[in-house]
Amino acid sequence: MFVLDKHGRPLDPCHPARARRLLAAGRAVVIRHTPFVIRLKDRTRAESTVQGVAVGVDPGSRHTGIAVFTEHGGRRAGKYSLRLGHRGPAIRDKLATRAAYRRGRRSRNLRYRAPRFLNRTKSTGWLAPSLRHRVETTMSWVGRLTRWAPVRAVHVERVCFDTHALSAGRPLEGAEYQRGALAGYEVREYLLVKWGRICAYCGASGVPLNLDHIHPRSRGGSDRLSNLTLACIACNQAKNTTPIGEFLKTKPALLARILAKAKTSLRDAAAVNATRWALWRALETTGLPVHAASGGRTKWNRSRTGAPKSHTLDALHVGDLETVTTWPSMVLIARATGRGVYCRTRTDRYGFPRLRLPRTKRVKGFATGDLVRAAVPSGRNTGTHIGRVAVRSTGSFNITTRHGTVQGIGHRHVRLLQRADGYGYTAEPEARHRATFLIGSEGPGLHAEGS
Template sequence: MFVLDRHGRPLDPCHPARARRLLSAGRAVVHRHTPFVIRLKDRDAATSAIEGVQVGIDPGSKHTGLAVFTDHGGNRSGRYTIRLDHRGAAIRDRLSARAALRRARRSRNLRHRAPRFLNRTRPQGWLAPSLRHRVDTTVSWVARLTRWAPMRAVYVERVAFDTHALSAGKPLQGVEYQQGTLAGYEAREYLLTKWGRACAYCGASGVPLNLDHLHPRSRGGSDRIGNLTLACIRCNQAKNATPVEMFLKGRPALLAKILKQAQAPLRDAAAVNAIRWALWRALEATGLSVHTASGGRTKWNRSRTGAAKSHTLDALHVGHLENVTTWPSTVLVVKATGRGTYARTRTDRYGFPRLRFPRTKQVKGFATGDLVRATVPTGQKAGVHLGRVAVRSTGSFNIATRHGTVQGIGHRHIHLLQRADGYGYTTHPETRHRTTFPPQPEGEGLHTGGIR
């Protein structure tokens, strides 16, 4: 749990059991409900010994993992993990719908202004709104964690793949090819993303996958990324040292697809890398000590600690480390929901207003999205209901709880816990161990370095 002193300055986080004892003894009060933050009444940061914490960030397209941890000589201990769910896809769809609506209105025989989008220039470092949202949201949560915990450093993945290790690294062969080095993990992670973590020949997923050369090395093939693909153990053994053209001679459509995909670069990698670089620059501007690493090193760290694949555990393994001793059993899932819209109307299919909304968003002191607790003494809805409220001008509100929506709760029975901040909060258990595959017959796939 996050802890503040009596002046609101951050102290070292504490165990939930200790936070409960402090609250029951009257030494602390609840400062924030989610994430849970307490404020001590009798402590001052100026006279307290503060060790400090660090935060790891694993940026992603749909989800970003954040992990707050302490570090003692390279041994990390996870204290708090957050999975941030972005709404970049919703932003992209809204912008596309708006552009289509405006385009349609300009094409009709109506009185309208001339288009102004042709004379606009984009500043240096411009990102599309859906991408900028991911950067701004992540930086915003780092700033929040800085207010709740004594932040010492930030570890962030600046690139998904180390392209230098892919192009200039030495060939994957011998012991390094079987067991994997850091450069090998860069290549493996790149290929897993490029080929969708499935066998290129039969499409099997959820099984051990091996690196396979489209043109075998015994016939002059190279170790370049464009000559590598993924194959399950059965397809890898069936192909053996056969060129891909001969192996797929009876399946010309699949052959053409594999050859085209092998030569095409990973387009998503460029977009994700652009987000990571923009995030790194934004974090540098905060004045925190920022350390960077690649996604390949993160996976290499996870392989040594035996951790499962998740955004939060990836965040805990970013950068240089010796070991990860513990990590939290519960993850706080923070979903970006937005703060509503400024528009006070809804439009029909022609773009003209058809519905009007009130000018104010608050009703009886509550706004849609507020976290509330309703205590209903009698009636069919009697009980305690905790969740997000949807306000109505009549004063009878709906509350979305984890068990469903309870409708028609009077505002007099509702108590405010936390104002809406544009996010929805849930929790789920963290995967504690690496996902395992069924055992394979002895000797299968050893010469090609099986990967997952």
């Protein structure tokens, strides 16, 4: 749990049991419900020993993993885990809808408006709104964590895939991680993501996977990414040196799909890299030491510690480390939900208004998205319900809990826990199983146990 001194300055996080004892003894008060933050009433930062923590960030396309941990001599101990859910697809869809409305206005018989050209310039480092959203929400949470915990440094994956390491045909000079234990990890991780961690020929998952040359190397095939795929041991041995056209001659649809997917460019990887570089530059503006690493090194760290694959554990394993001793058993899921819309009218499919929303968003002191607790003494909704509220002008609210939506709760039974901040919160257990990735003894084979 995050702890502040009596002046609101961050102290080292504490165990939940200690936070409960402090609250029960009256020595602390609750500042925030989710994430849980308390403030001590009888201690200042000068009277405490503050060791400090570090923050690890694993950026992703739909989710970003954030981990708060202590680090001593290369040994890390996880203190807090957060998985941030982005709303990039929703932003993209809304922008597409807005563009459709704009095109419609241009074709209508309206008053003349002179065409506008060259008035929408893009600044240096411009990102699409759906991509910029990832950077801004991640920076927002890093800023929050620096207010709740004494953050000393930030570790971030600056690139997901090293496109220089993905190039074939010559050795990489000056890249030390390509020599020794890390050699080939960038290519292997990229292929696991590209092919969905399943066998390209039979679709088997959860079995050891090998790298397979689509055009056999013995027949002149290269080691380029466009000639590599994933295959289970049975399919790899059955194909052997047979050309893929002969091996799949009875499955023309599968053959066409594999050949088409194999030619996929690195465009997606480049887009993710662009976002991560923008995030790294934004993190540097915080004034904290920012340490960058690649996704290949993160996976190598996980393979050594035996940690399963997840965004939060990737964030815990970013950068240089010796080992990870512990990690949190629960992960907070913060999903970006937005802060509502300005439009106060709902339309039908023809564009005519069918429903008008109230002009004020706050009803009986509550707004949609607030985190509340409702204690209903009787009726069909008897019990205690905790979740996000959807207000109605009648005073009969709906509350969305982790078990579902409870409708028709009177405002008199509702108590505010936390104002809406644009996120919906849930919690789930962290994965505890062990995933082992081994480098094959012959050639660039990859075995993914439990993937």
